[in-house]
Amino acid sequence: MKSSQLQLCSRPEGHPSAENFSMVHVDLPELKEGQILVRNEFLTVDPYMRGRMNNVKSYVPPFELNQPLEGGAVGFVVESKNSAFKVGEPVLSGFGWRDLWVAEPKGVISLKNMEDYPLSWALGTLGMPGLTAWSGLHKVGALQPNETVFVSGAAGAVGSIVGQLAKAHGARVIGSAGSQAKVDWLKEIGFDEVINYQKQPIRKALAEVTAKGIDLYFDNVGGSHLEAAIDRMNVKGRIVLCGAIEQYNQLERPSGPDNMIMIVGKQLSLKGFIVSSYNTYHNQFQEDVRGLIGKGQVTVQETVSEGLDQMVNAFLGLFSGHNTGKAIVKLSLN
Amino acid sequence: MKSSQLQLCSRPEGHPSAENFSMVHVDLPELKEGQILVRNEFLTVDPYMRGRMNNVKSYVPPFELNQPLEGGAVGFVVESKNSAFKVGEPVLSGFGWRDLWVAEPKGVISLKNMEDYPLSWALGTLGMPGLTAWSGLHKVGALQPNETVFVSGAAGAVGSIVGQLAKAHGARVIGSAGSQAKVDWLKEIGFDEVINYQKQPIRKALAEVTAKGIDLYFDNVGGSHLEAAIDRMNVKGRIVLCGAIEQYNQLERPSGPDNMIMIVGKQLSLKGFIVSSYNTYHNQFQEDVRGLIGKGQVTVQETVSEGLDQMVNAFLGLFSGHNTGKAIVKLSLN
Numbered sequence: 001m002k003s004s005q006l007q008l009c010s011r012p013e014g015h016p017s018a019e020n021f022s023m024v025h026v027d028l029p030e031l032k033e034g035q036i037l038v039r040n041e042f043l044t045v046d047p048y049m050r051g052r053m054n055n056v057k058s059y060v061p062p063f064e065l066n067q068p069l070e071g072g073a074v075g076f077v078v079e080s081k082n083s084a085f086k087v088g089e090p091v092l093s094g095f096g097w098r099d100l101w102v103a104e105p106k107g108v109i110s111l112k113n114m115e116d117y118p119l120s121w122a123l124g125t126l127g128m129p130g131l132t133a134w135s136g137l138h139k140v141g142a143l144q145p146n147e148t149v150f151v152s153g154a155a156g157a158v159g160s161i162v163g164q165l166a167k168a169h170g171a172r173v174i175g176s177a178g179s180q181a182k183v184d185w186l187k188e189i190g191f192d193e194v195i196n197y198q199k200q201p202i203r204k205a206l207a208e209v210t211a212k213g214i215d216l217y218f219d220n221v222g223g224s225h226l227e228a229a230i231d232r233m234n235v236k237g238r239i240v241l242c243g244a245i246e247q248y249n250q251l252e253r254p255s256g257p258d259n260m261i262m263i264v265g266k267q268l269s270l271k272g273f274i275v276s277s278y279n280t281y282h283n284q285f286q287e288d289v290r291g292l293i294g295k296g297q298v299t300v301q302e303t304v305s306e307g308l309d310q311m312v313n314a315f316l317g318l319f320s321g322h323n324t325g326k327a328i329v330k331l332s333l334n
Numbered sequence: 335m336k337s338s339q340l341q342l343c344s345r346p347e348g349h350p351s352a353e354n355f356s357m358v359h360v361d362l363p364e365l366k367e368g369q370i371l372v373r374n375e376f377l378t379v380d381p382y383m384r385g386r387m388n389n390v391k392s393y394v395p396p397f398e399l400n401q402p403l404e405g406g407a408v409g410f411v412v413e414s415k416n417s418a419f420k421v422g423e424p425v426l427s428g429f430g431w432r433d434l435w436v437a438e439p440k441g442v443i444s445l446k447n448m449e450d451y452p453l454s455w456a457l458g459t460l461g462m463p464g465l466t467a468w469s470g471l472h473k474v475g476a477l478q479p480n481e482t483v484f485v486s487g488a489a490g491a492v493g494s495i496v497g498q499l500a501k502a503h504g505a506r507v508i509g510s511a512g513s514q515a516k517v518d519w520l521k522e523i524g525f526d527e528v529i530n531y532q533k534q535p536i537r538k539a540l541a542e543v544t545a546k547g548i549d550l551y552f553d554n555v556g557g558s559h560l561e562a563a564i565d566r567m568n569v570k571g572r573i574v575l576c577g578a579i580e581q582y583n584q585l586e587r588p589s590g591p592d593n594m595i596m597i598v599g600k601q602l603s604l605k606g607f608i609v610s611s612y613n614t615y616h617n618q619f620q621e622d623v624r625g626l627i628g629k630g631q632v633t634v635q636e637t638v639s640e641g642l643d644q645m646v647n648a649f650l651g652l653f654s655g656h657n658t659g660k661a662i663v664k665l666s667l668n
Contacts, residue, residue: 051599058599059569222595235393244595256590261556261578263606265385265392270604272597 001028001037005068005098006311012053014251015319020053021312024068028102036091037079038103043096043308043329044072044123045315046157050248059274069097072123074111090114092122099308099331113286117293118300124157124326125289125300128275132242133161133218134285135278137169140271141216141240145170148212150229153220153245154194155182157326160301162218163191165289168297171216174209176202176225178321185324189299203228213237221246227257233268241272249319301325307332335362335371338642339402339432346387348585349653354387355646358402362436370425371413372437377430377642377663378406378457379649380491381554384582393608403431406457408445424448426456433642433665447620451627452634458491458660459634460623462609466576467495467552468619469612471503474605475550475574479504482546484563487554487579488528489516491660494635496552497525499623502631505550508543510536510559512655519658523633537562547571555580561591567602575606583653635659641666 002025009022031037049071052063063069073096077089082105085091090111095101114122124130136158137143149166153159154175163173167190175186176195183194193209195202206228213234219226222244229239247254263270292298303323305314307330314322314329336359343356365371383405386397397403407430411423416439419425424445429435448456458464470492471477483500487493488509497507501524509520510529517528527543529536540562547568553560556578563573581588597604626632637657639648645663652661 059601226594227590241594241598243598247595253592254594256561256592256594258587258590260560260575260588260590261581263604264575264577264608266606267393267608267611268604268606270597272600272602274598274601277601 001100002026003028003098003100004308005101006308007066007068008053008063009066011055011065012050012249015249016050016053016316018312018316021069023309028100031079031081031102034082034105036077036082036085036103036105036108037100038075038091038093038095038108039078039100039331040073040075040096040098041331042074042120042123043311043331044127045311045318045327045329046071046129047243047245047248047318049315050319059276068095070094071096072128073098074119074122085110090119092127097311117290120302120304120326120328120330121300123328124302125161125293125298126286129157129326130161130289131278131282131285132275133158133165134289135275135281136218136240136242136273137162137165137216139278139281140273141218141238143169143171143216146172147215148172148174148210148234149216149218150174150176150206150210150214150232151218151220152176152225152229153243154186154191155324156220156245157323158242159218159220160186160189160325161289161298164189164298165292166216167191168292174206174214176206176221182321182324185301197225203231206232216240218242219244223247223254227259230257230259230262230268233262233266236267236269239268239270241270245319302328304328304330306330335434336360337362337432337434339435340642340645341400341402342387342397343400345389345399346384346583349583350384350387350650352646352650355403357643362434365413365415365436368416368439370411370416370419370437370439370442371434372409372425372427372429372442373412373434373665374407374409374430374432375665376408376454376457377645377665378461379645379652379661379663380405380463381577381579381582381652383649384653393610402429404428405430406462407432408453408456419444424453426461431645451624454636454638454660454662454664455634457662458636459495459627459632460620463491463660464495464623465612465616465619466609467492467499468623469609469615470552470574470576470607471496471499471550473612473615474607475552475572477503477505477550480506481549482506482508482544482568483550483552484508484510484540484544484548484566485552485554486510486559486563487577488520488525489658490554491657492576493552493554494520494523494659495623495632498523498632499626500550501525502626508540508548510540510555516655516658519635531559537565540566550574552576553578557581557588561593564591564593564596564602567596567600570601570603573602573604575604579653636662638662638664640664
């Protein structure tokens, strides 16, 4: 039995490119007692993966060179030597970037509870990016109704959920995105104001739509966006630092915001967070977001590529604004 | 009756200089019923005053040109048309930068409760800078015993109290200061490690003394010190942003820290604060700090200049590292 998998063959310096990756085909061993064979159907690409491609200590260890890359994956059990997993059962794992693989059962989670939803949503709105949005907004940011929320990278997997959750909670929501098509879509799903940061500098554009200031800023972009937001924060405003996609591929150390001193005078708080610290809220998050999906207050959007050979392109597309909503790679089962 | 007072006659651009100030002598009106005449004895100069010299909206309004400057002052009632204030009584007010002045009683606070302490301490360890240190450390920073605390500007009015309070609370304390004399003094009063940032770059020096990282950073300096601290913060560390004296006189907008992205991965929190938001803790602060002074765990240090004509020099000295501990100007009563 052959498995195809993507490996990191060299560490990107600055922008990653196709040459940093290689497709490798390996023979799988026979299943041992207790193991299952999984065929992945949906793979995820997420911006945080870029960080793991650097050889630096962080909250997750770096990817190893010439080993299969890792990431979220939804698949089906195709063979089982474990009574807890039936053939045909959908499972979630952290063993993406490959098609077929042999799983120890503790490495997979059953997705029986996803029967009412498309399975790929377990990698997006009902998965890690959804929990990121929900916990960042509610647990880190302590969003109150009637507040003004600004979210950058608003058309992305996390940003688009942040905006919709904030609207559902009664907030006024401002977003930033990098194309007119994204701006139009975000307005369709209920954003009050959306800035196209490709058309004018974010600092100027944000000032124009924030006459009443910003109470809560959810930062996915960093750099210029964070600086623009600090300018416009209200007294005692909160900034939730989730990511800094503007900076992930920068070769030189970026200058920080030129207005840090405002953090003192305005009594701002900035909090960095990573979603794994909020896994304990999984059930509350699921209940809340499923309810909002049911009421039509949260719309799920995916940008789907097909085939394992499209995985690298899908990943690179995260940094060129290719995706609207969640970027997913669907593997052909034939 | 003549009053001498210092006025701001032009707004400083970059570093303030003596030419921005002028000494003015004015005639005081006769006391009206309810008013008191106060002769200031101790005046304070504090770094935050620099911000009020710019014509920008902030948490306190800018100083007005050609009006007496304001700031903390301790004086004595020398004439009273108000039964609540006796002649000879010491009072605290916000009407410094002058000698004699006519007070509305709601603008002054009796200092009867200072009978066991030098009155000037009401402008330092037992006044606004003390409450700044205490509330920043305990209420904003939530210091825990056994944590490692780093405080910049450690020999200053606030920094020196921060370090001593943190030691008294059981923390390991690292400080930074700008001369060998300050380093020596800080070690004398109990700091575990002190960096002379004039002798080597703070980023390198801080790394050398923080093998176990930093749990709580109390920032009085900003810029290079904040950047150095972010490098060395432990996971879920807290940064209390109190001031940024390195930047107050910069003409160009300063670059922010080049490592902001670490705030996400390390799940740091940065909180700006101003002391006036913590005035409700006045009594608890007084009780706590007076207790520590009594036990010898907090030492009070002042750098005293004499004469109203030294006020501007004392203020300018804040930015050249002239003072150790609290900078005070004592007016001659003769």
